Amino acid sequence: MDNLNLDSVSKVLTQVRNKVPLVDCITNSVTINDCANILLSYGASPAMCEAYDEVFDFVKISSALYINLGTLTKEQEAAVILASTSAKIHNIPVILDPVACAAIPRKAQVINRIMQVGKVDVIKGNVGEIKFLAGQSSNVRGVDSLDNGEGALDSAVALAKKYNCVVAATGKEDFITDGKNSVVIQNGVEMLTKITGSGCMLGALCGAAIGAYEDKFIATVSAIFSMNIAGEEAYKAAKAPGTFRVKLIDSIYELTEEKLKKGGKITWK
Amino acid sequence: MDNLNLDSVSKVLTQVRNKVPLVDCITNSVTINDCANILLSYGASPAMCEAYDEVFDFVKISSALYINLGTLTKEQEAAVILASTSAKIHNIPVILDPVACAAIPRKAQVINRIMQVGKVDVIKGNVGEIKFLAGQSSNVRGVDSLDNGEGALDSAVALAKKYNCVVAATGKEDFITDGKNSVVIQNGVEMLTKITGSGCMLGALCGAAIGAYEDKFIATVSAIFSMNIAGEEAYKAAKAPGTFRVKLIDSIYELTEEKLKKGGKITWK
Amino acid sequence: MDNLNLDSVSKVLTQVRNKVPLVDCITNSVTINDCANILLSYGASPAMCEAYDEVFDFVKISSALYINLGTLTKEQEAAVILASTSAKIHNIPVILDPVACAAIPRKAQVINRIMQVGKVDVIKGNVGEIKFLAGQSSNVRGVDSLDNGEGALDSAVALAKKYNCVVAATGKEDFITDGKNSVVIQNGVEMLTKITGSGCMLGALCGAAIGAYEDKFIATVSAIFSMNIAGEEAYKAAKAPGTFRVKLIDSIYELTEEKLKKGGKITWK
Numbered sequence: 001m002d003n004l005n006l007d008s009v010s011k012v013l014t015q016v017r018n019k020v021p022l023v024d025c026i027t028n029s030v031t032i033n034d035c036a037n038i039l040l041s042y043g044a045s046p047a048m049c050e051a052y053d054e055v056f057d058f059v060k061i062s063s064a065l066y067i068n069l070g071t072l073t074k075e076q077e078a079a080v081i082l083a084s085t086s087a088k089i090h091n092i093p094v095i096l097d098p099v100a101c102a103a104i105p106r107k108a109q110v111i112n113r114i115m116q117v118g119k120v121d122v123i124k125g126n127v128g129e130i131k132f133l134a135g136q137s138s139n140v141r142g143v144d145s146l147d148n149g150e151g152a153l154d155s156a157v158a159l160a161k162k163y164n165c166v167v168a169a170t171g172k173e174d175f176i177t178d179g180k181n182s183v184v185i186q187n188g189v190e191m192l193t194k195i196t197g198s199g200c201m202l203g204a205l206c207g208a209a210i211g212a213y214e215d216k217f218i219a220t221v222s223a224i225f226s227m228n229i230a231g232e233e234a235y236k237a238a239k240a241p242g243t244f245r246v247k248l249i250d251s252i253y254e255l256t257e258e259k260l261k262k263g264g265k266i267t268w269k
Numbered sequence: 270m271d272n273l274n275l276d277s278v279s280k281v282l283t284q285v286r287n288k289v290p291l292v293d294c295i296t297n298s299v300t301i302n303d304c305a306n307i308l309l310s311y312g313a314s315p316a317m318c319e320a321y322d323e324v325f326d327f328v329k330i331s332s333a334l335y336i337n338l339g340t341l342t343k344e345q346e347a348a349v350i351l352a353s354t355s356a357k358i359h360n361i362p363v364i365l366d367p368v369a370c371a372a373i374p375r376k377a378q379v380i381n382r383i384m385q386v387g388k389v390d391v392i393k394g395n396v397g398e399i400k401f402l403a404g405q406s407s408n409v410r411g412v413d414s415l416d417n418g419e420g421a422l423d424s425a426v427a428l429a430k431k432y433n434c435v436v437a438a439t440g441k442e443d444f445i446t447d448g449k450n451s452v453v454i455q456n457g458v459e460m461l462t463k464i465t466g467s468g469c470m471l472g473a474l475c476g477a478a479i480g481a482y483e484d485k486f487i488a489t490v491s492a493i494f495s496m497n498i499a500g501e502e503a504y505k506a507a508k509a510p511g512t513f514r515v516k517l518i519d520s521i522y523e524l525t526e527e528k529l530k531k532g533g534k535i536t537w538k
Numbered sequence: 539m540d541n542l543n544l545d546s547v548s549k550v551l552t553q554v555r556n557k558v559p560l561v562d563c564i565t566n567s568v569t570i571n572d573c574a575n576i577l578l579s580y581g582a583s584p585a586m587c588e589a590y591d592e593v594f595d596f597v598k599i600s601s602a603l604y605i606n607l608g609t610l611t612k613e614q615e616a617a618v619i620l621a622s623t624s625a626k627i628h629n630i631p632v633i634l635d636p637v638a639c640a641a642i643p644r645k646a647q648v649i650n651r652i653m654q655v656g657k658v659d660v661i662k663g664n665v666g667e668i669k670f671l672a673g674q675s676s677n678v679r680g681v682d683s684l685d686n687g688e689g690a691l692d693s694a695v696a697l698a699k700k701y702n703c704v705v706a707a708t709g710k711e712d713f714i715t716d717g718k719n720s721v722v723i724q725n726g727v728e729m730l731t732k733i734t735g736s737g738c739m740l741g742a743l744c745g746a747a748i749g750a751y752e753d754k755f756i757a758t759v760s761a762i763f764s765m766n767i768a769g770e771e772a773y774k775a776a777k778a779p780g781t782f783r784v785k786l787i788d789s790i791y792e793l794t795e796e797k798l799k800k801g802g803k804i805t806w807k
Contacts, residue, residue: 022680029298029567030305030317036568036734041779046734047680048568048609053644061641061680071317073344075611103330106322142291142316142330194522196305196315241310242518249780253732298567299574299586340586342613372599375591411560411585411599463791465574465584510579511787 004181004218004268010260012213012222017043021063021211025204026050026080028070028099031197034245035066035204041253042226044208052079059086064211066204067114068097069107070143077110084118093210095122095220097203102132102140115163122166122210122220123159124203127152130169134159149173153182153269166220168206170199174224178217185221186265187228194241195248202227205252221266229263230255273450273487273537279529281482281491286312290332290480294473295319295349297339297368300466303514304335304473310522311495313477321348328355333480335473336383337366338376339412346379353387362479364391364489366472371401371409384432391435391479391489392428393472396421399438403428418442422451422538435489437475439468443493447486454490455534456497463510464517471496474521490535498532499524542719542756542806548798550751550760555581559601559749563742564588564618566608566637569735572783573604573742579791580764582746590617597624602749604742605652606635607645608681615648622656631748633660633758635741640670640678653701660704660748660758661697662741665690668707672697687711691720691807704758706744708737712762716755723759724803725766732779733786740765743790759804767801768793 022045025035032048039046049058052075059065065087067080087094096114101107111133114120123133128145131138134155139146152169160167160179168176174185192198205227209219233254234247291314294304301317308315318327321344328334334356336349356363365383370376380402383389392402397414400407403424408415421438429436429448437445443454461467474496478488502523503516560583563573570586577584587596590613597603603625605618625632634652639645649671652658661671666683669676672693677684690707698705698717706714712723730736743765747757771792772785 024680028317030301032568033302033571033734037779037783040732040734045680045682047638048566049638049642049680051610051644052612054642058642058680072320073342073611074321100316100318104318104323104327106320142293142314142318142327144314194309196302196309240519240522241306242515242522245306245518246515246780246784249783250778253778253780297586299570302571341589342611343590369585369587373587373592373596375589411562411583411587411596413583463578465571465578509788509791510575511784511791514575514787515784 006261006264006266008218009222009225010257012209012219013226013255013257013260016208016212019212020045021208022047023064023066023204023207023211024049024058024062025066026076026083027066027068027200030070031200034197034201037249038201038252039204039208041249042205042208050076050079052082055079055083056086059083059092060090062092064207065092065094066207067094068099068200068203069110070099070200072110080110081113081117084114088119093121093216094119095124095203095206095210096120097200098123098125098129098133100143102128102138103142120163120165121216122206124168124170124206126199127169127171130159130167131155145171157182166217168220168224170202176221176224181217182269183221184267184269185225185228187225187232187263189231189235191235191241191244192231195245225260225264225266226255229260232263275530275533275535277487278491278494279526281478281488282495282524282526282529285477285481288481289314290477291316292333292335292473292476292480293318293327293331294335295345295352296335296337296469299339300469303466303470306518307470307521308473308477310518311474311477319345319348321351324348324352325355328352328361329359331361333476334361334363335476336363337368337469337472338379339368339469341379349379350382350386353383357388362390362485363388364393364472364475364479365389366469367392367394367398367402369412371397371407372411389432389434390485391475393437393439393475395468396438396440399428399436400424414440422446426451435486437489437493445490445493450486451538452490453536453538454494454497456494456501456532458500458504460504460510460513461500464514494529494533494535495524498529501532544799544802544804546756547760547763548795550747550757551764551793551795551798554746554750557750558583559746560585561602561604561742561745561749562587562596562600563604564614564621565604565606565738568608569738572735572739575787576739576790577742577746579787580743580746588614588617590620593617593621594624597621597630598628600630602745603630603632604745605632606637606738606741607648608637608738610648618648619651619655622652626657631659631754632657633662633741633744633748634658635738636661636663636667636671638681640666640676641680658701658703659754660744662706662708662744664737665707665709668697668705669693683709691715695720704755706758706762714759714762719755720807721759722805722807723763723766725763725770725801727769727773729773729779729782730769733783763798763802763804764793767798770801
């Protein structure tokens with residue numbers, strides 16, 4: 001593993017811009033446009049190839065696969081299973097956003113099937129979702145977590161060990177772990193919860209990061225940290241959600257290693 | 270019924286923000302992102318749960334169900350029938366946006382089925398759609414109504430009586446009725462017709478209002494009035510549609526009871 | 539054919555605004571909202587009718603049909619075949635955006651079927667896609683073309699002759715031909731490649747233009763030229779992609795014949 005410090009975290013950004021990873025996203029229809037736009041702003045190349053007849057071959061040529069279970073149609077359900085299998089066969093990194101898994105039983109079933117036949121390298125969910133997947137009781141309402149961060153890191157570590165992957169539990173504080181090393185990020189702004197798709201866009205950025213940078217733990221930390229800093233930058237320019245959302249895309253585009261190094265409230269554990 | 274006055278209409282806004290209603294939207298893919306964002310700005314909690322395998326149970330935990338027939342896939346068609354049935358069984362308020370029902374026969378068939386097995390508490394359409402559903406001749410082109418408001422209130426009243434629900438016929442003027450009491454709103458700006466999704470977003474806001482406020486007639490009036498006032502506010506800041514659309518979300522977020530009370534061009538009938 | 543000059547190209551804009559063409563779009567879920575909004579800003583009337591049970595009759599009442607193969611579901615695949623057949627029977631102009639046809643074999647199969655049973659009046663793709671359809675080797679990565687413009691015009695001319703239609707190969711320079719007359723446009727800005735949907739929106743504008751203006755070659759040139767000039771205008775106001783995207787919609791709305799006539803870097807061949 002690379003050194004766990006702000007330097008290695010920050011340089012992932014430059015790697016993304018140099019490598020322009022092709023990120024295939026199978027994601028919900030609500031924020032699919034936001035995911036594509038933020039990937040472009042980050043420096044990645046988005047593809048939203050999700051048709052059952054296309055995904056197996058397309059994943060093979062992708063740098064990473066992002067699976068988001070938000071509005072899963074029947075066709076998408078078949079496609080994510082097949083895509084994750086292709087990723088396993090072709091050794092393509094996969095990030096899973098288990099949207100609403102604690103509220104909707106079908107989501108948990110699909111996740112189990114993905115784990116059975118495919119593979120996942122990073123799971124990124126809100127605290128409620130991560131607790132649920134770790135077998136802990138969680139407090140959710142629809143797609144939202146009502147849990148505070150208490151117990152989140154323990155759940156993330158347990159889940160990371162269970163599936164031998166990186167796990168990120170996001171919220172007011174973000175907890176990221178590979179089961180051994182852990183990080184808590186205290187950056188970000190409340191306004192990120194007033195727009196739809198903050199979590200989805202974050203998942204897409206994680207996909208770009210693990211598609212461009214070998215160490216998936218550092219890559220995930222970097223993507224989450226980048227979103228938080230961009231959120232802080234955007235909030236300086238915009239105090240209402242319509243404008244904030246526009247500025248968030250701008251801020252990801254204008255992000256630099258220097259901005260990342262200056263603003264970090266990161267605790268290494 | 271509550272007093273029909275600007276005070277009761279305005280206080281719905283505060284109720285939405287206090288109760289944070291969970292609004293499940295089964296809506297078109299064109300403006301699904303706008304609907305989610307405006308619900309968040311209004312103070313509600315959006316969910317876009319529309320999968321056939323998920324909706325029955327999800328509607329049960331929702332504060333309201335919003336059905337919009339814009340781009341109805343085969344799977345969505347089955348889902349809206351099931352969701353409206355769930356709403357009937359679990360006594361969840363439902364708002365229907367009968368998009369393009371006057372131009373596309375299939376939409377009318379789906380509406381009939383919803384009425385047969387499910388239920389609808391509020392129908393909100395443009396003048397052409399409401400006239401069509403009331404059995405009057407209407408003048409439409411694709412999804413747009415070419416009718417002016419003439420005869421709109423009569424049609425709305427007839428439709429409200431037919432289905433024992435609240436009916437809103439929107440356009441340059443908006444007509445809202447529960448079959449006995451009626452309201453005409455003359456607020457709003459032309460620019461709302463230069464962006465896609467004004468009507469869809471309005472339907473979503475109605476869903477939030479009836480999910481947070483008992484009296485569905487007052488709630489519907491309040492949501493429509495709120496959209497009109499927010500449109501006027503946004504237009505003060507933006508004279509072109511790209512920027513206007515961003516400011517509209519900001520304006521819903523920044524709406525207050527005071528702004529609502531100041532700007533009303535409402536006629537009670 | 540009309541005179542090939544900047545005057546005839548510019549006046550298409552006024553024709554669109556006078557005739558308000560109803561453009562039915564069967565397009566991808568990533569940028570469907572952008573396509574609807576830019577059509578409204580251009581002066582057209584967008585409809586996103588794509589359900590298999592609806593398209594045959596809806597195409598009949600449309601001014602033009604826009605087919606974009608970006609995220610083609612199984613239901614959409616059936617719908618585009620049927621819609622293009624309806625267009626042939628009812629003599630409705632059709633524009634095809636063959637997204638990712640060089641990277642994903644299924645896209646090429648669907649295009650062949652459209653050509654077999656339906657019809658296409660304009661094909662607009664990036665250079666890689668046009669070369670591929672013309673039977674030339676092309677260099678693509680996912681949905682992006684890595685080709686420069688070398689050989690693009692020859693490929694476009696060959697393709698135009700093969701299908702007896704207008705062909706546009708877009709990129710840093712845009713090549714448009716009807717097989718006999720050709721045009722190269724050197725307007726536009728790099729920032730258009732930093733947002734998703736520039737190409738999709740361009741296809742939608744072409745749909746509006748051929749729906750409002752008889753000469754499809756001039757109409758296509760005009761739509762592409764309009765997008766490029768609007769991009770230049772937007773870039774004057776916005777140097778980051780979030781804001782640029784908003785201003786692009788504004789700039790299409792604020793476009794005038796005068797702005798078009800002033801800015802052209804068009805070469806007639």
